[in-house]
Amino acid sequence: MGLACASAPPPPPAAKPKPASTAPRGPTKTDFATIANKLVQGCVAGGWIERWRADQPDVDVAKPRIHLREFEDKTGQSLDPTYLMSVLERKMRMSGVYEMVTEGDAHDFIGRGRLLRLAERAGGDRVSVYTVTLEMVDPKSSRIAYSCEASVKGEM
Numbered sequence: 001m002g003l004a005c006a007s008a009p010p011p012p013p014a015a016k017p018k019p020a021s022t023a024p025r026g027p028t029k030t031d032f033a034t035i036a037n038k039l040v041q042g043c044v045a046g047g048w049i050e051r052w053r054a055d056q057p058d059v060d061v062a063k064p065r066i067h068l069r070e071f072e073d074k075t076g077q078s079l080d081p082t083y084l085m086s087v088l089e090r091k092m093r094m095s096g097v098y099e100m101v102t103e104g105d106a107h108d109f110i111g112r113g114r115l116l117r118l119a120e121r122a123g124g125d126r127v128s129v130y131t132v133t134l135e136m137v138d139p140k141s142s143r144i145a146y147s148c149e150a151s152v153k154g155e156m
Helices: 029-044 048-054 082-095
Strands: 065-068 099-101 109-122 125-137 144-155
Touching: 029 082, 029 125, 029 144, 048 144, 065 082, 082 099, 082 109
Parallel strands: 065 099, 065 109
Antiparallel strands: 109 125, 125 144
16 A cells, blocks of 8 residues: 555635725826816807807807816815816817917907815715816806806715
8 A cells, every 4th residue: 555645735825905096186187088078068068159159240150269267176185277177178179169269369258167076975985076167257247158067986
């Protein structure tokens, strides 16, 4: 009789610790691009441009001239909304619906916006909902001609 070797199966691999979330704080560039798309769609669909055209001496005026101001960060996270503004301005230009102008140029509307954040719990996880509001303000009357908003959810 030969000796039998008793070999034990190898021990199971040690459970790897779950990595900490690497999600960036605040909205990502992708979130800002999503917000910009939603804002352009929402602001075009509002019907306010047709009303504006109807009030113009030349009813065939092509597009409203808009000066987009820097967004106000109301999130409390010291975000830099410059990237959002640049993406939104590019999307507005590409839509073919607006003529984007600089501060000193004649404009029909001032686009002013705010970036807001609401923290909430969803299924045990804490998430942030980032909402951007964009108001089209008539510079002659300082009245809001139209307001639209867009939101995205992100990790906190």
